Amino acid sequence: MLSAVSWQENQLTLIDQTLLPEETTYIQLDTVEAVFEAIRKLRVRGAPAIGITAAYGLYIAMRNFSGDNREFFQQLDKHIAYLSEARPTAVNLFWALEALKTSLLNSQETSVENLKSLLLKLAIDLHSDDRQRCDDMADHGQAVIPENAKILTHCNTGALATGGIGTALGVIYRAHQNGKNVLVYADETRPVLQGARLTVYELASANIPVKLICDSMAAALMQKEGVDLIIVGADRIAADGSAANKIGTYNLAVLANFHNIPFYVAAPLSTFDMAISEGKNIPIEERPNDEIRKVFDKTRISVPDVDCWNPAFDVTPPELIAGIITEKGIITAPYRENIKKTFNS
Ligand code: MRU
Numbered sequence: 001m002l003s004a005v006s007w008q009e010n011q012l013t014l015i016d017q018t019l020l021p022e023e024t025t026y027i028q029l030d031t032v033e034a035v036f037e038a039i040r041k042l043r044v045r046g047a048p049a050i051g052i053t054a055a056y057g058l059y060i061a062m063r064n065f066s067g068d069n070r071e072f073f074q075q076l077d078k079h080i081a082y083l084s085e086a087r088p089t090a091v092n093l094f095w096a097l098e099a100l101k102t103s104l105l106n107s108q109e110t111s112v113e114n115l116k117s118l119l120l121k122l123a124i125d126l127h128s129d130d131r132q133r134c135d136d137m138a139d140h141g142q143a144v145i146p147e148n149a150k151i152l153t154h155c156n157t158g159a160l161a162t163g164g165i166g167t168a169l170g171v172i173y174r175a176h177q178n179g180k181n182v183l184v185y186a187d188e189t190r191p192v193l194q195g196a197r198l199t200v201y202e203l204a205s206a207n208i209p210v211k212l213i214c215d216s217m218a219a220a221l222m223q224k225e226g227v228d229l230i231i232v233g234a235d236r237i238a239a240d241g242s243a244a245n246k247i248g249t250y251n252l253a254v255l256a257n258f259h260n261i262p263f264y265v266a267a268p269l270s271t272f273d274m275a276i277s278e279g280k281n282i283p284i285e286e287r288p289n290d291e292i293r294k295v296f297d298k299t300r301i302s303v304p305d306v307d308c309w310n311p312a313f314d315v316t317p318p319e320l321i322a323g324i325i326t327e328k329g330i331i332t333a334p335y336r337e338n339i340k341k342t343f344n345s
Pocket of ligand 1: 045046090154155157158166167168232233234235245247312
């Protein structure tokens with residue numbers, strides 16, 4: 001299994017996902033600025049992987065700090081604010097940074113050297129905690145995957161997007177491991193092709209049958225070939241169950257509803273934002289026009305200076321979602337009430 005993010009010999013190593021699948025290049029990041037750039041430029045992407053990378057980035061920012069305890073926390077806040085600007089939608093970024101700060105404060109530790117060691121330990125723990133959440137989601141998700149299922153997915157939600165086997169793709173991996181004979185249809189996921197470049201790569205490497213489709217083919221696929229279920233990940237889920245995910249996800253949810261196909265979201269509780277009451281308040285990242293004008297900076301496919309509208313995510317309303325697969329089980333409607341119960345359990 002690939003590791004999008006790893007911490008070895010005191011070094012943060014990422015696979016540069018902008019180069020996949022042609023090149024598997026590992027990059028080592030040793031400054032907080034390099035971590036920021038890697039997140040912003042999608043060298044690492046996927047909500048949980050962004051959070052894990054930022055956690056290591058915070059340690060990298062602080063590891064050479066010298067000063068007193070009060071200055072330590074001032075610097076920490078400064079770097080948290082900086083890293084939080086890398087991307088706006090995936091809540092795992094802010095969640096991870098805040099979780100580290102809260103644990104440092106709660107530790108009552110006063111020695112700066114000990115605070116630094118604790119910060120690294122917390123980042124490593126957060127990483128392995130995500131691995132476990134992926135495994136638990138994969139297990140719970142089996143309840144919705146029949147034998148011989150034809151499954152449609154969007155974007156990339158596997159090992160390249162998380163600290164473990166993935167969210168939506170993790171459920172699919174587990175179904176395959178359990179011998180369910182699944183066939184996956186992967187949306188190419190324009191503009192930057194996470195489906196065509198990353199999901200197909202992951203599934204093909206795991207010998208899971210996969211067919212690549214253009215995003216525009218989803219309706220015809222449902223009408224002509226039949227799809228048993230759709231399963232996607234999320235970048236942020238509001239308290240009412242609205243789910244922000246890669247642009248094009250909402251299209252699939254609308255189509256699924258028309259064709260009576262169950263539409264599932266798989267996401268860990270670290271992707272829920274209980275401070276956001278409704279989906280319309282989730283901040284949506286807008287990315288550079290060139291992502292649409294060109295394919296990954298390589299081939300120019302439109303008039304060079306055409307204006308574009310390029311939101312990276314859309315929000316699927318809860319009434320289109322059959323269930324949200326989490327590490328604690330599958331949450332179904334009424335979402336506001338049942339999400340709250342899951343958090344309190
Ligand atoms: O822009 P990206 O590639 O970071 O977008 C990723 C997604 O939309 C994923 O579906 C989401 O982060 C869930 S990943 C487990």
